Amino acid sequence: MSLAAPLTSVRPDFLTRVTPAARLAAGMTWLIAAIVTLDPVVPTRLAVAATVALVLWSGLPLRRVPGRLAPLGFAIVSLTVFSILLSGANADRSLAAVAAFGPIRITAPAISAGLAIGLRVVVIGLTTLLVFGPSDPTRMADSLVQQWHIPDRFAYGTLGALRVAPFMADDWTLISASRRLRGIQPRGVAGRIRDAGDRLVVMLVAAIRRAERLALAMDARGFDSGIKRSHFRELRVGWRDWLTIAVAGAVAVGSVALPR
Amino acid sequence: MTLPELGAAGYGAPSHVAPSIEAVGLGWRYAGRPAPALIDLHFKLEPGRVLLVLGPSGSGKSTLARALAGLVPHTLAGDWQGSLRVGDLDVASTPARFLGEKVGLVFQDPDCQLVMARVDDEVAFGLENRGRPAAEMRAAVPDALRQVGLADFGQRSTATLSGGEKQRLAIADVLVSRPSLLVFDEPTANLDPPGMFETLERIAELARLRRHTIVLIEHRLEAALPLADDVLLLDDTGRQLAFAPAGSVGRSDAALLEASGAWVPRTWLGADLPASAGPGRRRMPATGEGQLLLRIADLTVDYPADLSGTRRALEGVSLEVRSGERIAIVGPNGAGKSTLLFVLAGLRRPTSGSVGLRAVVSEGEPAEALRDPSRLPAEEIAGRVGLVFQDPELGFVARTARDEVAATDRAIRSRLRGDDHRPPDSDGVLARFGLGQLAAQDPFRLSQGEQRRLSLAALVLRPPAILLLDEPTFGLDRRGTESVVEMLDELKATGQAQLLATHDPRLLPDCDRVVAMDHGRIVFDGSPDEFLAAPPYSPPDPWRAGVAAVAAGALEAVGAVGAAR
Numbered sequence: 001m002s003l004a005a006p007l008t009s010v011r012p013d014f015l016t017r018v019t020p021a022a023r024l025a026a027g028m029t030w031l032i033a034a035i036v037t038l039d040p041v042v043p044t045r046l047a048v049a050a051t052v053a054l055v056l057w058s059g060l061p062l063r064r065v066p067g068r069l070a071p072l073g074f075a076i077v078s079l080t081v082f083s084i085l086l087s088g089a090n091a092d093r094s095l096a097a098v099a100a101f102g103p104i105r106i107t108a109p110a111i112s113a114g115l116a117i118g119l120r121v122v123v124i125g126l127t128t129l130l131v132f133g134p135s136d137p138t139r140m141a142d143s144l145v146q147q148w149h150i151p152d153r154f155a156y157g158t159l160g161a162l163r164v165a166p167f168m169a170d171d172w173t174l175i176s177a178s179r180r181l182r183g184i185q186p187r188g189v190a191g192r193i194r195d196a197g198d199r200l201v202v203m204l205v206a207a208i209r210r211a212e213r214l215a216l217a218m219d220a221r222g223f224d225s226g227i228k229r230s231h232f233r234e235l236r237v238g239w240r241d242w243l244t245i246a247v248a249g250a251v252a253v254g255s256v257a258l259p260r
Numbered sequence: 261m262t263l264p265e266l267g268a269a270g271y272g273a274p275s276h277v278a279p280s281i282e283a284v285g286l287g288w289r290y291a292g293r294p295a296p297a298l299i300d301l302h303f304k305l306e307p308g309r310v311l312l313v314l315g316p317s318g319s320g321k322s323t324l325a326r327a328l329a330g331l332v333p334h335t336l337a338g339d340w341q342g343s344l345r346v347g348d349l350d351v352a353s354t355p356a357r358f359l360g361e362k363v364g365l366v367f368q369d370p371d372c373q374l375v376m377a378r379v380d381d382e383v384a385f386g387l388e389n390r391g392r393p394a395a396e397m398r399a400a401v402p403d404a405l406r407q408v409g410l411a412d413f414g415q416r417s418t419a420t421l422s423g424g425e426k427q428r429l430a431i432a433d434v435l436v437s438r439p440s441l442l443v444f445d446e447p448t449a450n451l452d453p454p455g456m457f458e459t460l461e462r463i464a465e466l467a468r469l470r471r472h473t474i475v476l477i478e479h480r481l482e483a484a485l486p487l488a489d490d491v492l493l494l495d496d497t498g499r500q501l502a503f504a505p506a507g508s509v510g511r512s513d514a515a516l517l518e519a520s521g522a523w524v525p526r527t528w529l530g531a532d533l534p535a536s537a538g539p540g541r542r543r544m545p546a547t548g549e550g551q552l553l554l555r556i557a558d559l560t561v562d563y564p565a566d567l568s569g570t571r572r573a574l575e576g577v578s579l580e581v582r583s584g585e586r587i588a589i590v591g592p593n594g595a596g597k598s599t600l601l602f603v604l605a606g607l608r609r610p611t612s613g614s615v616g617l618r619a620v621v622s623e624g625e626p627a628e629a630l631r632d633p634s635r636l637p638a639e640e641i642a643g644r645v646g647l648v649f650q651d652p653e654l655g656f657v658a659r660t661a662r663d664e665v666a667a668t669d670r671a672i673r674s675r676l677r678g679d680d681h682r683p684p685d686s687d688g689v690l691a692r693f694g695l696g697q698l699a700a701q702d703p704f705r706l707s708q709g710e711q712r713r714l715s716l717a718a719l720v721l722r723p724p725a726i727l728l729l730d731e732p733t734f735g736l737d738r739r740g741t742e743s744v745v746e747m748l749d750e751l752k753a754t755g756q757a758q759l760l761a762t763h764d765p766r767l768l769p770d771c772d773r774v775v776a777m778d779h780g781r782i783v784f785d786g787s788p789d790e791f792l793a794a795p796p797y798s799p800p801d802p803w804r805a806g807v808a809a810v811a812a813g814a815l816e817a818v819g820a821v822g823a824a825r
Contacts, residue, residue, distance in 0.1 A: 136377050136417075160375050166419075167371070171654055177607045178655040183642030183671040183722070198657070205704050206653055210372055216326075217373035219335045220365045221433065222389035225357035230391045232384035232401070 013059030014240065016134040020143035022241035026248035027131040033252035034123040040112055043119035045255035050126035060133050068133075072125045080118030084110050137162055143235050152229050160214050164207065171206050175199050278308040278440050278473040279347025279362065281328065287341030288323055288332055296498055297323040300342070303492055303503040307347075310467045310474040312484050312506065314517065315494030317709050317737050321477045322368075323498070325445040327351060328475060330359035346441055361390065364434025368446040368735070370426035379405070379421075379429060380414035386437045404436035405429075408462055422593060424455025428462055442466065443475045449735045452593055452763040456480075463487065479737050481517065485509065493517070518738075550583035551620060553725050553757050554604065555630055559613035561599055561780075573599040575780045577613070581726065583620050583755040586748070588768050588788070590761075591777035597761040600777070601728045604759070605647045606633030617644045620725045620755050639675040642668050646724035650731040652715035656703040661695055661714055662686045664703050669721040684721050693717040693747060709740035716747045723751055729760045733767060745770055768792060 015023065030050070034043050054060060087110030089095060097105040132140065141155040176199060179185075186195035218224075282304045289296035298320040305311050315321050326332040333340045334356035344351040349359060367373045376382040383401045392400075405411055408428040413421070421429060427447055434442065444463060448456040460483050467474055467487045478484040485491075488506040493516065495501050501516060509517070561574040574596045581587065589597050602608045603615055616630025633645060649655050658664040665686040690699050693713050698706060703714055712732070719727065732748070733741045745767070752758055760767060768774060774791040776784035784791060 138377050138381050156375070159377075163375065163377065163418075173607075174649055174654045177602075177605065178647065178649065179657055180607075180638050181605055181641060181645065181647050181724075182655075182657055182718070183639045183668045183675075184657055185638035185671070185675075202654065202656065206651070209653075213367070213369060213372035214375070216331060216335065217367055218375055218385075219356070220329050220331055220360065220367075221375075221386035221437075222357055222360045223385075225355075225360065225389060227357065227389065227391045229388050230393060230397075232381060232388055232394060232397045234394055 011059045011061075013134070014057035015053070015130065015244070016059045017238075018134075018240045018244045019147060019235045019237060020131070020135050020140040021147040021235075022237070022244055023131045023134070024140075024144075026245045027127045029245075029249045029252040030123060030127050033256050034120045034127075037256060038113065038116055039260065040115040040119055041260040042255050043116060043123045045258075046123045046251070047119060047126060049251045049255070050123060050130060053130055054126060058130055058134055060129070065129065068129065069125050072121060076118045076121045076125075079121060080114045082114075083117045084114030087113050089113065139233070139235075142231060142233055145229075146231060146235050147237065153224050156218075156223070160218060161211070164210050164214060167210060168203060168207050171203050172199070175202050277347075278471065279349075280307045280345075281305040281311070281441070281473065281475070282345045283342070284344075285342030286327070286344050287339075288320070288327065289339045290323075291337040291339075293338075296320075296339075298327075298494075298498045301492075301500050303500065305473065305475075305490060308470055308473055309489040310476060310487055311490050311492055312488035313475060313477045313492045313494065314479065314481070316496045316739055318498075318707055319494040319496050320498035321494060322445050324494075325365060325443045325475065325477060328441065328443050329363045329365040330354065330356040331365075334359075357390075361437060362439055363441045363443060364437065364439035365443045366427070366430050366434055366445065366447050368449050370423055370430055370450065373430050373433075374418045374426060377417055377419070378414075379410065379416045379418055382418055382429060383432050383436050386433055390437065400436050404432040407435055408432045409458075422455060423451045424458040427451060427455060427459045431459075431462055431466075439472070441473045441475070443477075445477050446479070446735075447476075448478065448480065453765065454592070460484075550585060550755065550757070551627065552580060553583050553618060553620065554579070554581040555614075555616045556580075556604075557614050559603065559615060560611050561596075561603060561608060562611045573780055574603070577777075577780075577782055579775065579782065579785075581757045581759065583725070583757050584752060585773060586752055586758040586760070586771045587773045587775055588760050588762055588771040589775050589777060590763070590768075590791075591783075595777040596780040597777055598730060599780075601647065601730055601759065601761055604633060604726070604728055605645055606636060606641060609634050617726065619644050639672050642672060642724065643722060644725050646719045646727045648712075648715050648719075648727070648729045648732060650734050652711040653704060655715055655718075656711075659702060660699065661690060661701050661703055661706070661717075662699040664714055664718050665689050665721065667718065672722060686721070689717050689720045692750075693720075694743065709736055709743070712736065712740065712744055713747065716744065716751070719751065723754055723756055725756065727751060727756055727758045729758065729762075731762055731764075732760055733762065733764050741766065765792070 018026075030046050034046055037043070054065065055062065084106060085104065087107070089107045089109040090097075090105050092107065095107040095109065098108050098111065099106045137159055141159050144150040145152055145155045179195070179199065184195070186192045283301040286298060286301040287296055288298045301324070313321050313324060323332060326336065327344055328346060328351070330351055332338065333352060340352055346359065346362060349362065351359065374382055375385050380401050383404050384397050387397045387400060402411070402414060405413060408431050410425065410428055410432060413425070413429075418426065418429065430447075447463065448459050451459060460480075463474075463476065464487055466472060467476075476484055476487065485506060490503065491506050491509050492503050493501040502513075556577055556579045559574055559577040560572070563571045563573055577596075577600065589600065591597055599608065603610055604617070606615075615633060617633050617636075618628040618630050621627055631640075631644075633641060636644065647655075656664055657667045663686075666684050669684045687696065687699055690696050693716065695710060695713055695717060698710065698714075703711065706714060727748075729748075732744050736744065741764075748758060748770075760771065768788040768791065771788055774784065774786060774788050775782055776791065
């Protein structure tokens with residue numbers, strides 16, 4: 001979730017003034033374009049477009065962006081490398097090997113397919129940042145409820161869960177620490193799996209406790225009491241929203257349709 | 261202190277006149293629980309008065325708070341008896357949302373009642389739920405924030421607030437709907453001294469304004485009694501012991517109040533009540549020079565660089581701990597107390613400096629070398645260091661209380677074969693800690709106080725040489741606190757060294773040493789008397805004001821140091 005969490009010190013810019021639902025719609029077109037194609041060209045074009053949008057219109061503090069994307073770096077590198085190594089094209093003797101290490105051959109189509117997969121993850125990461133980065137989760141929930149008519153219970157319930165989520169990570173650390181200090185160290189694969197299961201149960205019990213208390217506090221303040229909710233911050237759909245969706249859509253179509 | 265000007269719209273004034281509260285034979289049992297939470301309450305609180313509810317843990321105080329807000333019986337399931345009226349509304353037959361508009365409920369744990377990421381969104385949440393127009397909210401939200409002294413906090417993230425600020429925000433959350441009845445359910449139990457101080461100050465101000473009927477559940481009698489008009493006393497089965505005007509509550513009621521789990525002012529307790537003076541009376545003289553168990557030299561810990569950059573949690577900390585010593589580690593939130601405990605438990609590696617631990621040895625045996633806790637295998641670290649968390653639940657490793665007590669012993673035995681296979685006397689330990697009846701119970705189903713006792717009982721069969729405790733009395737009432745101190749005494753008598761990270765000044769007289777931290781450094785290391793006489797923080801640090809206020813109350817309440825001087 002950290003990728004989707006808002007970066008601090010966002011300065012107002014074009015994309016921060018676009019409603020979150022519109023950013024989500026625009027982002028979807030890119031994700032669809034990145035997923036339906038199998039070559040590396042389309043995701044490269046989208047990655048370039050996403051970077052341009054990030055630099056020019058997102059209002060995000062750019063020096064923080066690499067740090068935010070870092071967790072994805074491992075996934076990108078490992079997916080790319082393994083996709084190249086394990087590609088079926090490498091077994092095709094009719095293709096010339098670009099490189100060979102003993103029995104391992106690497107062919108040009110394998111490299112292309114591997115890059116396509118790695119670059120897709122890059123596009124997913126950058127797009128997520130563009131969609132979620134410029135506003136906090138409350139705005140996203142407000143926007144989805146007001147514009148897409150997502151049920152309140154779902155949207156604000158999820159927000160409540162998001163608030164509680166960071167505690168779960170802390171809980172996991174404490175639970176694991178406590179077991180070590182109590183002298184409990186699982187042996188063998190089965191022991192480790194059982195131990196992880198035990199820890200998970202404790203974490204879930206703690207999370208449910210917390211969620212129950214939060215739900216009670218929400219109820220005490222009239223949440224989901226049958227009255228139609230109003231909104232403190234009313235989001236208005238404007239020309240920026242439509243322009244964003246139109247431009248993003250055009251980029252998505254263009255990146256797929258233009259000759260490669 | 262004066263209340264800031266109310267906004268033009270007059271938000272903060274109740275939308276209705278302050279209601280009376282009338283309970284007639286009120287009882288409640290939660291679905292699935294054998295015993296009722298409340299039994300046969302009869303009282304009538306006149307409109308606009310402040311009711312202080314006193315009672316030990318498990319006396320149904322929170323249940324009464326929930327009933328006043330309609331959560332019982334409308335959100336939570338169970339059996340309802342008798343009647344409860346808030347003004348002209350009958351709680352059992354009024355839909356929760358009508359009650360909700362009239363009643364504002366503030367809970368104990370600030371982290372489990374804030375919903376939104378931003379302060380102003382958080383305050384608006386209750387109004388949004390009630391479908392109020394945006395224009396009204398834009399006036400009401402800043403106004404409610406002003407009333408709790410958070411005027412400039414609207415744009416802040418709720419995650420960046422201190423405990424006291426969060427609790428004040430929770431008060432703004434309910435004030436914004438202009439309730440006529442305010443219910444505070446142990447609002448300061450989870451706060452550090454400055455947080456407690458600022459929260460009680462806000463409640464006192466609301467009480468003085470006389471615009472609301474107020475129900476306050478609080479066991480710090482010295483702070484709460486002066487605010488109250490009436491007092492309702494419950495016993496540990498949820499029965500009413502007394503309902504009386506606060507003015508009539510005095511020294512002659514000390515025994516009754518003590519039974520209710522309240523911290524009673526020391527001066528009320530006659531010479532015939534020496535045993536009930538609270539912790540502090542059991543302070544043991546330090547027993548000469550113990551064995552050196554822990555040495556920290558020039559310890560520095562940096563948290564890894566994240567988005568906000570590297571943060572230094574500890575800087576140049578040096579400390580030696582000997583067997584049989586109890587040390588309180590105090591300081592504001594973020595001073596480095598928890599980090600220090602984590603380093604000692606080997607859960608975090610020092611950035612520089614060294615940490616060495618060793619086990620206690622019997623007389624004549626050669627002392628062990630000091631070992632780095634982060635490099636010890638699990639079965640060896642268990643004998644050297646134990647950690648009790650603020651939330652004991654997270655530390656439980658077994659499915660019954662009996663297995664919980666035996667778990668460490670069992671783990672160590674299974675490692676060291678050839679050890680004798682005599683089964684440990686878990687039931688004996690449980691009985692000693694007052695948990696004999698609960699041996700077959702799931703640790704998660706115990707009450708907060710029982711969980712805390714179990715977490716200590718679990719350390720008895722293989723007592724660690726050094727016991728680290730993170731806020732061991734958080735959320736406990738007087739009895740719970742006393743029983744924790746008693747159990748710590750029992751462990752300490754075996755030569756155990758104990759380090760308590762705590763905000764609770766009442767524990768200080770029970771300690772041999774106080775180590776105060778601020779901004780990652782040790783700023784004081786000396787006796788509790790010296791510490792309480794002059795907390796080593798430079799004014800205008802709110803922590804100091806908080807500690808001074810609490811310490812003054814605590815000294816009177818438990819009389820520990822006061823009697824010594």
